[in-house]
Amino acid sequence: MLLALISSFVFSLPVWRIHNVEVRNNVYISKDKIIRIARVPVNENIFLIDPADIKERFSKTVQIKDVRIRRSLPGTVVIQVTERRPFAMVIIGSEPVIVDNEGYILAKQNLSNSIYRSDIGKFPVIRGVSKKMLENGTRISEAERVFIKSTIELLSKYPSMGSIQMDISDRDNIVLYIEDILKVRIGGYGDISDKIKVLGALTGSIKGKMEKVAYIDVRVPEAPVIRYR
Secondary structure: OHHHHHHHHHHOOHHHEOOEEEEEOOOOOOHHHHHHHHOOOOOOEHHHOOHHHHHHOOOOOOOEEEEEEEEEOOOEEEEEEEEOOEEEEEEEOOEEEEEEOOOEEEEEOOHHHOOOHHHHHHOOEEEEEOHHHEEOOOEEOHHHHHHHHHHHHHHOOOHHHOOEEEEOOOOOOEEEEEOOOEEEEEEOOOOHHHHHHHHHHHHHHOOOOHHHEEEEEOOOOOOOEEEEO
16 A cells, blocks of 8 residues: 555656657648647646547548657657658649548648648649549549559659659540650550550650650550650
8 A cells, every 4th residue: 555655646746747749750740730639738647648549639630641659758748650741643623632652632722832832843743533533532542543653653763754744534545744745655554564664765765855756655565656746
């Protein structure tokens, strides 16, 4: 009983009151916003908070993929976040949105005022996505998001291609645009790795004269075509 009383006294001392909330790993989402979502009770005894409850408060914040809450004694709560990183700009109908590499919509409406505004010009642009291609209105459907992710990641191996736009409105006749100049006929979703590999080789061969090419056709990667104007 004496030990219990001593323990109770020690753990109730003011030194264990929360006086600081530390946020780590955030890039786009501000520290203030994360703290507002977390609602950590400052001045509460640090041993009385439930990290699981705090974590649950982030469940509806799509921009955050994961969050870890831990105590740093005597009085600091550490919030370590893993943000979803913007991956592409997707035009859904006529509305531009920012998605991550898993197809989650991170921002829409007034993108120029969004937390991703400084990087918008760096994202590849995907056109031809309809609202029917969304899951619960919040995520691009599986077939489309897998294709978009794999295609962009494959294209990123060839930085000399520059900016990329892609139109997937017709699954069987997908078209790429490199630097808004060079049209590339991709065809369907199949064999995309082979198609991009061939495309990478072909764009290297026409470096400096893209404007003279009407289009490149890699729908059949074994028999690609370069059509000059």
